[in-house]
Amino acid sequence: MENFIDFKGKRVLVTAGTKGAGAATLDLLRHMGATVLTTARSRPAKIPQELFVAADLTSDAGCHAVATAVRERLGGVDIIVHMLGGSSAPAGGFQVLTDDEWRRELDLNLFPAVRLDRLLIPDMIAQGHGVVIHVSSIQRLLPLPEATTAYAAAKAALSTYSKSLSKEVSPKGVRVLRVSPGWILTESSMHLAQRLAKEAGTDLEGGKKLIMDSLGGIPIGRPSTPEEIANLIAFLASDRAGTITGVEYVIDGGTVPTV
Structure with a gap:
């Protein structure tokens, strides 16, 4: 019996694929046959050197280094999973969020995806196919004023950007989707x-x-477990989801209370 999903021959970039849901996604896609390049600031021993790029994706230089590695080591890319995200903002509400705190949240949760897409999606358009998955968060719908205002706003910006991008590039063969986890x-x-x-x-x-x-x-x-997030991403990235684009999939155990 054929596997339900097969990624043999697929070239994949997963950002932040060394921990949590990123690592689970990397492991699952490799198990399904994909060649997966990942990136973080330092390489864990289990990831082969040739399939890892040490880079700071909060910088333009780091994004260029990863895009170069994608072309040189994979010969291009079929699937991009933008897993990178997080928050270092202090608790204390809006008054403690300085300009520097806001910049850090945007530099981590929005700009890596924007920069890498700008560098790599033209190659997808040229080859006539591709899938881009932006991992957002239910925090964009349920911000916690004490601690996650800037993070939630950055993820909301990522979601709006993703929707707009899907309308532009889906007619050119590139599907763009969002996955929004709750607590993992x-x-x-x-x-x-x-x-x-x-x-x-x-x-x-x-x-x-x-x-x-x-x-x-x-x-x-x-x-949710990291493996459950990875399962959803794998399906959406696969050819089985070939007509799905421009939409958001929430995976949160029912946390978001509205329709």
Whole structure:
């Protein structure tokens, strides 16, 4: 029986593919036959040197280095998964968000995708096909004023940019989609749960509940796993999803309470 999804011969770039959902996506696509190049600031031992680029994607130079590596090592690209994102902004609401904090959030969550797309999508258009997946966040719909205003705004900008890009390049053979996770069970999120638990005088499960409560609750009662995010991305990137473009897929256990 044929595999439901086959990526044999596909050339893929996954940004931030060394941890969490990025690593799960990289592993799954490779298991399905793709050749996957990834990038981060430092290389973990499990990723072959020839399929890794050490780069700071918050800089224009870093994005150019990755685009060059894609052409030289893969000979082009069929699928781009923009996984890079995160936040280092302090808690304290809008008043603590200086211009530098705002720039850092935009440099991490918006501009890497904009720059890499500008560098690589023309090659996709020239070959007549390609898939671009922008990983956003439900925070664009559910910003937490105490801590995630700038991050949420940057992800909202990424989503608007992605929609506009899809309208421009889909007629030229390049599908553009968005995946918006809610809370993902990663090593860093477990550290956060442990810290919150300690501060509240409770256990790890209590810390996880504090996070879920801050999001207004998760109807299925748990966060998504990195592997579940990777499964969705793999389907959307595959030929099985050949008529899907310009839309957003939320994977959050039902966290977003509206239609």
